[in-house]
Amino acid sequence: MSSHAPRIGAKIPQTELTGSIDDIRTYAxxxxxxxxxxxxxxxxxxGGTPTYQGAARNVFSNELPVQEIFSLFAYVAGIAPELxxxxxxxxxxxxxxxxxxxxxxxxxxxxGGKVRLGVGIGWSELEYVALGETWTTRAGRFExxxxxxxxxxxxxxxxxxxxxxxxxxxGINPRPASGQVPIWIGAAAEPAIRRAARIxxxxxxxxxxxxxxxxxxETFHDELRRIDRDPVEVGLEGWINLTPHADTIWKRxxxxxxxxxxxxxxxxxxxxxxxxxxxxxxxxAHGMEVARSL
Amino acid sequence: MSIGSTPASAGPAGExxxxxxxxxIEIGNDLDDIRTYAxxxxxxGYRHILAYDHVLSGSQQxxxxxxxxxxxxxxxxxxxxxxxxxxxAIVPDLxxxxxxxxxxxxxxxxxxxxxxxxxxxxGGKTRLGVGIGWNDIEYQxxxxxxxxxxxxxxxxxxxxxxxxxxxxxxxxxTWHTIDQAGLAPMPVQRPIPLWIGGSAEVAVRRAxxxxxxxxxxxxxxxxxxxxxxxxxDEMQRNDRNPATFGIEPRISxxxxxxxxxxxxxxxxxxxxxxHLTVNTMGAKFTSVQQHxxxxxxxxxxxxxx
Numbered sequence: 001m002s003s004h005a006p007r008i009g010a011k012i013p014q015t016e017l018t019g020s021i022d023d024i025r026t027y028a029x030x031x032x033x034x035x036x037x038x039x040x041x042x043x044x045x046x047g048g049t050p051t052y053q054g055a056a057r058n059v060f061s062n063e064l065p066v067q068e069i070f071s072l073f074a075y076v077a078g079i080a081p082e083l084x085x086x087x088x089x090x091x092x093x094x095x096x097x098x099x100x101x102x103x104x105x106x107x108x109x110x111x112g113g114k115v116r117l118g119v120g121i122g123w124s125e126l127e128y129v130a131l132g133e134t135w136t137t138r139a140g141r142f143e144x145x146x147x148x149x150x151x152x153x154x155x156x157x158x159x160x161x162x163x164x165x166x167x168x169x170x171g172i173n174p175r176p177a178s179g180q181v182p183i184w185i186g187a188a189a190e191p192a193i194r195r196a197a198r199i200x201x202x203x204x205x206x207x208x209x210x211x212x213x214x215x216x217x218e219t220f221h222d223e224l225r226r227i228d229r230d231p232v233e234v235g236l237e238g239w240i241n242l243t244p245h246a247d248t249i250w251k252r253x254x255x256x257x258x259x260x261x262x263x264x265x266x267x268x269x270x271x272x273x274x275x276x277x278x279x280x281x282x283x284x285a286h287g288m289e290v291a292r293s294l
Numbered sequence: 295m296s297i298g299s300t301p302a303s304a305g306p307a308g309e310x311x312x313x314x315x316x317x318x319i320e321i322g323n324d325l326d327d328i329r330t331y332a333x334x335x336x337x338x339g340y341r342h343i344l345a346y347d348h349v350l351s352g353s354q355q356x357x358x359x360x361x362x363x364x365x366x367x368x369x370x371x372x373x374x375x376x377x378x379x380x381x382x383a384i385v386p387d388l389x390x391x392x393x394x395x396x397x398x399x400x401x402x403x404x405x406x407x408x409x410x411x412x413x414x415x416x417g418g419k420t421r422l423g424v425g426i427g428w429n430d431i432e433y434q435x436x437x438x439x440x441x442x443x444x445x446x447x448x449x450x451x452x453x454x455x456x457x458x459x460x461x462x463x464x465x466x467x468t469w470h471t472i473d474q475a476g477l478a479p480m481p482v483q484r485p486i487p488l489w490i491g492g493s494a495e496v497a498v499r500r501a502x503x504x505x506x507x508x509x510x511x512x513x514x515x516x517x518x519x520x521x522x523x524x525x526x527d528e529m530q531r532n533d534r535n536p537a538t539f540g541i542e543p544r545i546s547x548x549x550x551x552x553x554x555x556x557x558x559x560x561x562x563x564x565x566x567x568x569h570l571t572v573n574t575m576g577a578k579f580t581s582v583q584q585h586x587x588x589x590x591x592x593x594x595x596x597x598x599x
Contacts, residue, residue: 019414019478019479020414021414021415021417045403045404045407046403046407046457046472046475046476046477047475047476047477047478048473048474048475048476049462049474049475051474052473052474052475053473054473062461062462062475062476062477062478063478064478065478065479066478067411067414067479068375068404068407068408068410068411070375070376070379070408071375071376071378071379071408071411071412071415072379072411073376073379074375074376074377074378074379074380074383075379075380075382075383075415076383077380077383078379078380078381078382078383078384079383081325095401095404096400096401096436096437096438097437098349098350098435098436098437099349099373099400099404099436102349102350102373103373103375103376105373106372106373106376106377107376109323109372110325110376110377110380112325126473126475127475129471129472129473130403130471130472130473130475131401131403131404132401132402132403132469132470132471133401156367156368157353157356157367159356164437165435165437166434166435166437167350167434167435168352168356168357168431168434168435169352169353169356169357169431170350170351170352170353170367170431170432170434170435171350171351171353171367172349172350172351173351173367173368173369173370173371174323174370174372177323
């Protein structure tokens with residue numbers, strides 16, 4: 001486990017921007033100029049209304065603007081090619097695996113290999129339904145998808161016949177230059193954390209630092225020990241809320257993630273009361289100063 | 295079923311537009327080449343970039359003679375929505391056109407979302423050409439049914455237009471279920487122009503019935519005459535106005551000379567088409583500069599006419 005300073009990124013607060021492309025351009029170029037390493041985006045394809053009556057009632061509101069994540073990353077690659085793009089997280093089981101492989105490989109090409117694919121299984125059944133995918137099989141499908149993604153990235157031709165995928169001597173081109181794209185698993189629940197330790201190239205801890213996160217980290221390390229996997233092989237990313245006027249807490253959280261061995265830290269300004277693009281960017285500038293002072 | 299607001303697709307007041315086919319099989323992965331290509335075609339006066347779509351290719355060796363097309367695992371295709379998102383950052387004044395996206399092998403709601411984001415990134419300069427393709431290996435790899443692709447395409451077009459037009463959509467079709475959900479943000483164009491490309495009679499008739507425009511594939515003069523006649527007949531039968539229907543043929547520089555280009559160009563202009571694309575692939579060019587030189591020649595010849 002290293003205690004090198006983690007790479008610092010920022011999660012684009014799309015739901016609190018106007019949905020205009022100018023905002024995205026300003027955000028990406030500004031955080032690039034501030035020295036951020038990566039830009040993280042969440043993934044939503046459709047939003048719903050509170051009247052939704054499906055099995056999982058949680059619904060991402062259709063009033064919140066979020067650009068499609070791969071299209072957004074391609075645009076960022078064009079305007080701020082210095083930034084790494086990272087999904088935080090892509091809801092993998094609601095998408096077609098081969099198309100994810102293809103689109104991520106294309107982003108890898110356009111960013112010169114600066115892409116990290118954070119994946120998770122999500123919480124919004126409504127989106128699965130709208131995309132024609134099965135909600136109930138999502139966890140089982142997820143692991144097979146990761147296997148298929150890696151196969152398509154590392155081989156020019158793949159023959160694969162699994163429970164959910166059938167590839168008949170087919171492949172994508174172009175493939176990622178290095179033959180792989182790192183797959184990071186975003187998780188909060190115990191089985192998902194153990195899965196991240198088992199098959200992830202990295203683990204995005206989807207909780208805030210504190211007692212709960214400590215338990216989650218313990219689970220992560222417990223699983224690594226159990227399968228005899230060297231923690232150095234597996235990345236660790238934590239998210240920090242830049243709560244207004246709480247620099248001392250930001251500093252404490254940054255210290256905590258650094259000593260926990262985090263390789264990446266993402267600063268979050270969303271849902272904290274910042275109202276304009278300028279306010280989000282000002283607090284990120286300050287957050288970066290604090291991170292650099294450690 | 296709605297018909298898009300097409301002269302939009304033909305530009306203001308039906309202005310004739312010339313674009314290029316992105317030479318993705320030949321251009322390679324070098325970012326400087328891709329940027330140079332985009333910036334130069336804009337400077338040459340081209341108004342749009344059209345790209346073909348393939349997600350997967352079957353191995354020619356493993357499937358021979360099953361594959362009916364020359365593409366195999368050695369044929370690079372930049373994924374269209376990712377490529378266009380990138381190009382929108384480089385050349386924001388060019389229109390981005392899929393020609394064609396194999397729609398029935400993709401999830402409809404994701405196509406709606408990715409097109410909507412692209413439409414915002416291009417400031418409303420997105421045109422979605424769709425078709426059913428020919429490669430069952432690709433459908434299988436993407437987990438979609440090859441057998442019902444034609445029928446499904448029609449429902450997909452209806453779902454796309456509904457998602458681009460209405461903020462909240464409820465839809466219960468044969469293949470689609472949407473329960474009070476929608477896109478945010480919405481695209482600039484509501485709806486985005488939806489064109490069809492193909493060579494089978496059913497594709498031509500489907501376009502005349504449902505699409506905002508049609509992409510004829512390469513063929514003989516007799517084929518083109520038949521396509522133009524069939525489009526006119528089918529539009530008349532469906533009470534559609536040919537004046538608001540776009541048509542975009544391709545002129546290929548491979549195996550042709552400037553006299554051929556002039557003749558084809560004049561013929562298409564006489565037919566009253568709204569767009570034209572110049573394809574530089576297949577001419578054994580080995581550098582991006584050769585593609586651009588050919589595009590420069592083609593534009594100068596057209597300019598002189």
